[in-house]
Amino acid sequence: MSVQVPKSVFTFFKKLEKNNNRDWFNEHKPEFKAAEKEVKEVYNAVLENLNKHDEIDKLKLFRIYRDVRFSKNKLPYKTHFGGSFHRTKPRLRGGYYLHLQPNDESFIATGFWQPEKEDLMRIRKEFEMDDSEIRDILANKDFNAVWSDSFIGDEVKSAPRGFAKDHPAIDLIKKKQYIFTKKYTDKDVLNPNFIKEIDDAFKAIRPFFDYMSDVLTTDLNGVSLIE
Template sequence: MSASALKSAFSFLKKLEKNNNRDWFNDNKAEFKAVEKEIKAIYNSVSEQLNKHDRIEKSKVFRIYRDVRFSKNKLPYKTHFGGSFNRTKPRLRGGYYLHIQPHNESFIAVGFWEPNKEDLLRIRKEFEMDDSEIREILENKTFKSIWGGFVGDEVKTAPRGFNKDHQAFAFAKENRL
């Protein structure tokens, strides 16, 4: 990953934060296109690296233009770059997400985003059968020091059809799985 490309991206995004309007963006479109090209190269490099250990079917850098139709926030541009890396389907599902944003707001996300009901049931069944592997990962001090805690929706109780007292679901609630 090129440090100079990230520095250029952060610089552009900081300026965009202060000038998030069409006139400024159009006046600075050439700079955006140059930064976007570098960002796409970074995402392609990440995809290549992921393919050394996984099977990535496709990667995608999301557009900088916001869909403001149903949003209270009417600013026309995102102030970050985001992209996804989808695993080869149907055998492998889930994926990765890379978010690049100034002010220490960058992050990596992995797993399932809004899994379909079949995948969600399979995940829950796996935890019900044996949750020791995920427990070991989540409780690992080195893992926690690098990745921090998990965030996302949490289960309030065991899902329908599962024992509410099962240790895997109590653990999931405690750890926000």
């Protein structure tokens, strides 16, 4: 029997949305633990699929408890499951993320969430020098069949220090994140083919990952930075 996302996961979170407090959660913790166990099987199935065509060194399933210390939102629990898949460094860069949330709020994301300062500068300098290869990837028909209009990420308002505001690649250079996202309805997520569908989407991102990994493991002269 193939693994799939159980409806009970969304049922639990919908109830938690209306009862986001410690007393209710503690009373229903066995229900949460049962849902968590099934979801772990889903994330492990995604990991297994990824490792058939990529190299993942770590799966991290995030805890349901919110860190409310510096947040205006003091609700103690998340109303979703989230898990990230880290590619094997230093040779491979980037990562994958799966977010499961009811009310059609589920999505997958892939790319570079918080590039280190040195990596971000290396990416920007590459685009400043030559943006033709990344443009070709973003314009590719097969790539766009999956990831069209899904390239997002925070940006600086004008141009990073040291870069010209009128540079032809300023739309790429001013980004602080390089992320692709794809949303799914509850019906999509509960479909038996969901795990395969998101794996197909993750496969389609590889030209971008291959390019970015090459950039981040070489200097501007193309000399390898790793042994």
